[in-house]
Amino acid sequence: MEQRVIDTVRRVFELNGFIGIETRAVEEGASLLKKGETSKEIYLLSRLQEVGHESDTPLEDRLGLHFDLTVPLSRYVVEHSGDIAFPFKRWQIQKVWRGERPQEGRFREFVQADIDVVGNGVLPEHYEVELPLVMVRALEALRPFGLPKATVHANNRKLSEGFYRGLGLDDIEGVLREIDKLDKIGPDAVAQLLMDTCGADERQSRACLALADLSAANGEELQVKFDALCERYEIAHDGEAYMLARQGLDTLTMIIDEAARIRPGSVIADLKIARGLDYYTGSVYETFLEGVQSLGSICSGGRYDNLATQGGKRYPGVGLSIGLSRLVSYMLHTAGAEASRVSPAAVMVAVWDEADRAQSNTIANVLRERGISADVSPNAAKLGKQIHYASRLGIPYVWFPAQAVDDAGESGGDEVKNIVTGDQRAADCKSWEPDTVYARQTIGLKAE
């Protein structure tokens, strides 16, 4: 069902020079458990022969299914660091598994499409605008399947952290965690949580909300508004906290100005984007579809300065990930894409009589050699039945092989009928081409 969507996204990744990798689904417990995520929705494996003795093996030594594509990338980079030309731009589209109780609308198994660029020691900042733009292009390429316009909302961890520290707050992770709830529970409840759980007073809490509320059309406006906010909350320009915030602000300014130059409206600054995960160290991104609140972010990511470490080496990265299954599910159920699976064949060759099947096969093979996907009728049923079979498979053309001698004793040539329009005409399998509009493989998803 997702094949054409996967193909489309992958095509954009490859046009942009990303290298495809595929990693095994099975990772060691030690890799899966070391990541900062506390939810630990992991499926562990046990061989049938081990049933009843699973617990004899420590968790770290057991095997489990990967729950994202970042853990495998981290392992891959360390294992292949000698062979990789850094910076390493990779795409990866694979299933991931979450060991959660299955609920309505939540999958135990789903497909993610990730791009990351990983540096050896250093990683230039320009990737922090290039990667979200590649995702914007990938999502644009899905619009013919019924996807609304997508906009990347960007923020920066350093900006937030610097500002919070400038206010005198220390529990940065806590503040980010509460700010992340803004869309769900609203500003009043978040303000209360900041005071109850993060040690903020009312003024600090108000300041955090004011920062989250800050939006700007361009880099200059962003900088002016941010500085005004710092002045209002007495965060001095020469303090360490402001310096840190300034680093983040400059990166975010670069991102939105550069993105506006290349694709206006595709990436905006949104200072309430927090991201739950603690391994992001700079830019963070979430992506929303126009008019679709319910889905939440469909493509998220950020910069992490320690994707992997090996001895004294550090591999910083920037990456984003599309939850493809959820997107396809939305397209099918809400955006009105068609779910019925159809044949990739552009034409089905009819069979007049089982004794003539070889003739039909020969025609089909000539078409295939020419790159035209062709099927042959399963049986020599009445023509109406054969056409009905093609129609159920969504095959637009039916080919009628020449009958050596027709009822009137005349020999006729091959003909092909477009069963959508009813148009029927003489055709030669060595030269015939389907009309492009009918040749296109729709494969279950609405095309335009």
Next chain:
Amino acid sequence: MEQRVIDTVRRVFELNGFIGIETRAVEEGASLLKKGETSKEIYLLSRLQEVGHESDTPLEDRLGLHFDLTVPLSRYVVEHSGDIAFPFKRWQIQKVWRGERPQEGRFREFVQADIDVVGNGVLPEHYEVELPLVMVRALEALRPFGLPKATVHANNRKLSEGFYRGLGLDDIEGVLREIDKLDKIGPDAVAQLLMDTCGADERQSRACLALADLSAANGEELQVKFDALCERYEIAHDGEAYMLARQGLDTLTMIIDEAARIRPGSVIADLKIARGLDYYTGSVYETFLEGVQSLGSICSGGRYDNLATQGGKRYPGVGLSIGLSRLVSYMLHTAGAEASRVSPAAVMVAVWDEADRAQSNTIANVLRERGISADVSPNAAKLGKQIHYASRLGIPYVWFPAQAVDDAGESGGDEVKNIVTGDQRAADCKSWEPDTVYARQTIGLKAE
């Protein structure tokens, strides 16, 4: 690593009108355990939260990873029988998992490429020659990657069973199991096993080996030789056993004669092909690579009259499966295909100075819009370093954006250099095309 191989095989399947499906990796224990296979190399899953309590859940209610693509197909057909237009021709290329102790050269996780056609109640015999021929075409399409010529060896369960019963043997499964060992342990050891474990006397045992030894260049020769064998071992033409054998013989005759007409030498009769699995009911196939004994069969399958049942309904099928991971592993390690991963980009645009990156990005984007995969240098390092990076990624062209003003004060146009041949010339990103030989994405596998 396998992506181009997967793409190639899939292309052949789709040209032949097979419909792609994808099923979840996770099936219920009840489905996984009901299949006749006794080895049961299954990975069961448990959620991290369940560790220590796994055994509270009966095996049938637990989840496990599929170990082939036939069990999921069977479930899929039953679940979607109302929507499917039968006969249902489907391709499926996915990972499967075997819960076996990992050993040298054996994977816990590998990719299979399957085609099957499934009928509702009935399934015409012509598919029994068409499906192996599609696999022959798929394997032919892999020859540019270094794969030797493949030949499908076909046999028929009814033929074997009828002959064994005609000899007075009853333990048909037992005889097939021992005959299956011929290539491994040789005829003497098999003869001994037939006598020790299948209740055969010396004459019956010799007859079984004589049948396994029977080969023929065409259907007529096959029939003559088989009848001669029946005469020698006094199997009467009017007995039930012979009738059964005759059914299989006729199907096998049709297969090799029809295949010889379309692709001479692609499918041969080989009466020692037994296949270990007990669910085959007619044709069985194994496929061998010319000059490669060690790999064994690389593509196997057969006809099963009960792929799935639902109430009173029966869904017979014919299918073959390529073990793609093993094949790719062979191509890389033995057939001399190159393993180094390279970029899909045909060209890398150089960057003279970080301030000029926007110019390089614009050129790359124009190329991408035209369908040419393009990368941009990660940094404005010395030109030699940039070219070295492109070279490590296997990118054949480096693009030099016009320098507004060169050292002599002259303004110049864009140029592009083929870093393989050294050829450098003026180029316009709106019209330039890479030479096809360099534009082709080799992606790790030797192309011719």
